[in-house]
Amino acid sequence: MVVSLGPRFLAIDWGTTNRRVYLIEDGAVARTERDDRGVTAVAKGGFEAEAAAVRERFGDLPMLLAGMVGSNIGWRAAPYVAAPAGFGALAEAVLWLDPRTGIVPGLSVVADGRGDVMRGEEVQLLGAVAAGLAPADALLCQPGTHCKWAEMAGGEVACFTTAMTGELFALLRKHGLLAAQLGGEVTPGDAFLAGVEEGKRRDLAASLFGIRAAGLLGLRDDADAAAFASGLLIGGDVGARLAGSAHDTVHILADPGLGGLYALAVEAHGRAARLVDSHAAFAAGIIRIGELIA
Amino acid sequence: MVVSLGPRFLAIDWGTTNRRVYLIEDGAVARTERDDRGVTAVAKGGFEAEAAAVRERFGDLPMLLAGMVGSNIGWRAAPYVAAPAGFGALAEAVLWLDPRTGIVPGLSVVADGRGDVMRGEEVQLLGAVAAGLAPADALLCQPGTHCKWAEMAGGEVACFTTAMTGELFALLRKHGLLAAQLGGEVTPGDAFLAGVEEGKRRDLAASLFGIRAAGLLGLRDDADAAAFASGLLIGGDVGARLAGSAHDTVHILADPGLGGLYALAVEAHGRAARLVDSHAAFAAGIIRIGELIA
Incomplete structure (x- = not known):
């Protein structure tokens, strides 16, 4: 599928219980809004309508989604990309629902028969380094219901534990x-x-x-x-x-x-x-x- | 309170969800029965009637109770005896509700500011050694909802962890x-x-x-x-x-x-x-x- 987002698009950090919409214009956040329309608040089959409602409020723009919206309790299950992984691997594996609506994949890691997964956190982790908020080689922690810990190496997510x-x-x-x-x-x-x-x-x-x-x-x-x-x-x-x-x-x-x-x-x-x-x-x-x- | 049990008495291992009654005659179990009338199945104020019903079935005998029946969700709160403790300390600290009905106390331990408690398990632990089922110096384990581990020393409960x-x-x-x-x-x-x-x-x-x-x-x-x-x-x-x-x-x-x-x-x-x-x-x-x- 040949797609292009262009300089204006909508990004949604769509988690289990909350959702945050970002209007991106020319590489910057023009407007952001948080609500409680997380994945569990949306009925099966209700995601098209949710996306349409967001476009009504923010503009009829292409959309990039991340988080549990790409899980089997979300809109559609996006694949996991195996860590170590960086932006390139994520961008390549975006799941396109239509040419204007894509879901960023999650990350998985398997070592010594033990596995781990994340969805949505990978965008924050890589973004923290990209924005200079954390070094390219660092230990990052995302507290929460399921706390994620990631070892960043060379700006990529090298491995992680939940x-x-x-x-x-x-x-x-x-x-x-x-x-x-x-x-x-x-x-x-x-x-x-x-x-x-x-x-x-x-x-x-x-x-x-x-x-x-x-x-x-x-x-x-x-x-x-x-x-x-x-x-x-x-x-x-x-x-x-x-x-x-x-x-x-x-x-x-x-x-x-x-x-x-x-x-x-x-x-x-x-x-x-x-x-x-x-x-x-x-x-x-x-x-x-x-x-x-x- | 001067009390004496005599050679025939009733013992009840009265836990949170289950209860086991033993008719003791001349130092041996003459009859035993298990039911689900644990402490949480008995209404506040209902313990007298429960004990009377047991006496009706097993004989109008003195009674020795152990377990959660001696907690604040049981018949009456019996004290904790501080470990290390053996049979002597338990027998001395029995809480007599009347001259024919006593509750065996629980055990407590405090070390380095950390505490632990048990109720009912102490009778089993000391009894295991008394019956020759475990050595006088041993590590005993009582698996369950709240698993008890006791270090026995010289036949007493020296310390324990739940x-x-x-x-x-x-x-x-x-x-x-x-x-x-x-x-x-x-x-x-x-x-x-x-x-x-x-x-x-x-x-x-x-x-x-x-x-x-x-x-x-x-x-x-x-x-x-x-x-x-x-x-x-x-x-x-x-x-x-x-x-x-x-x-x-x-x-x-x-x-x-x-x-x-x-x-x-x-x-x-x-x-x-x-x-x-x-x-x-x-x-x-x-x-x-x-x-x-x-």
């Missing part, structure tokens, strides 16, 4: 033994840091029961339990990843709230943390892919 | 990203052992996402995902506990199904496993406590 850190926290907060204790706020204070320390034991199932025991024995105020649990989970994630990486700095693509918690945990492990604007990274990445297609 | 292994598996099987993959049977085969190997990484949040990725990338049949996840969780639990113990044998108090899975994981970590009859252990323990009271 941890279900955020999902585990959400599950424990909603269901099971600890739910009643974990209603408190998560703040970047002493309880969080105590959890990070406990996470260094790498013994999650036992450390979690310790939260229950601490409540029963009066060893910790239950108001601090959620912050401790968050520190335990984030700390365990950070510790496992840093044990396998020689980089002295972690570049964190996240909002200041969650990004700040990860930064604290990184510092508690003796490395430096730098927050990176993930929206700027996405925009830089999708603009570069657009240039390669145009 | 891991939420079974609860995590149940949460993941019912809720969240992996639920759709984890419906398969857990058998003690290759997939389970592959999970045990993965568990040695002590990186649970990442290994769990790996189950998702393996499904998406076709690296493992989803029919094997539940066995792999079970191996991952049990293997992680076993590995963490063995790392802190010099014992070359683990004595496992469990039914052959779950006990067999733990035994496989123990052997995969290069130690020996021996299954112990947990009902015989409970009976021996409660009989010994009865003797100390009588």
Whole structure:
């Protein structure tokens, strides 16, 4: 399919629960809008109408989509490109639904029989380097429900690991033994840091029961339990990843709230943390892919 | 309160979801019966009537209760006795609801600011040694929703650790990203052992996402995902506990199904496993406590 985006196009970072639309004009973001029309909010067969509605609001332009919209719960399943991969491999493998609507592929990695996948994060990761927000050789972290950690080498995604850190926290907060204790706020204070320390034991199932025991024995105020649990989970994630990486700095693509918690945990492990604007990274990445297609 | 049980009494191992009644006569089990009238099946204020119904079926005898019946979701909260502790400390601290009805206390342990608790398992642990089913100095394991690991020293419970292994598996099987993959049977085969190997990484949040990725990338049949996840969780639990113990044998108090899975994981970590009859252990323990009271 011969396609060309031209200097004006729409980019959508279309995730599971949220969506952000960018109007790109001459290599810059002219307008952006976030809403909650993520993939799970769109009925099967409803994506054409969603795309048409976006074009009505932003202009009848070509469109480049990234994220879970390209999964089997999205519009259509785009392939995974095997890492190591850079912009060229992504641009080549864009799945064109029609000559004006393309989905950026995800990335996969398989090593020693163990596999991993991502969708949408690859645009941010490559974009962060392209925009000069992170070095070409670096360890990048994208906290969230499924936290992504990527080793960038020569500006490409060399390999990556996903941890279900955020999902585990959400599950424990909603269901099971600890739910009643974990209603408190998560703040970047002493309880969080105590959890990070406990996470260094790498013994999650036992450390979690310790939260229950601490409540029963009066060893910790239950108001601090959620912050401790968050520190335990984030700390365990950070510790496992840093044990396998020689980089002295972690570049964190996240909002200041969650990004700040990860930064604290990184510092508690003796490395430096730098927050990176993930929206700027996405925009830089999708603009570069657009240039390669145009 | 001056009490005496005499040679005939009723013992109830009264847990969260199940209950087992033992009629003890002259230091032996004369009759036993299991039902699902666990603590959560009994309405607040309903325990007197439950005990009366048991006495109607088994005889109007003194009663010794152990387990979650002595928690704040049970009949009445019995105290925790601090480990190290043996039969003497338990017998002394029995909570008498009336001169014919006592609740055996639980155990607690606090070390380096980290705490743990148990209720009901202490009777089994001490009973296993008293009955000669385990040595006086040994590592004992009680698999389950909240898996207990106890270091026995001189026949007492020296210290112990609880891991939420079974609860995590149940949460993941019912809720969240992996639920759709984890419906398969857990058998003690290759997939389970592959999970045990993965568990040695002590990186649970990442290994769990790996189950998702393996499904998406076709690296493992989803029919094997539940066995792999079970191996991952049990293997992680076993590995963490063995790392802190010099014992070359683990004595496992469990039914052959779950006990067999733990035994496989123990052997995969290069130690020996021996299954112990947990009902015989409970009976021996409660009989010994009865003797100390009588």
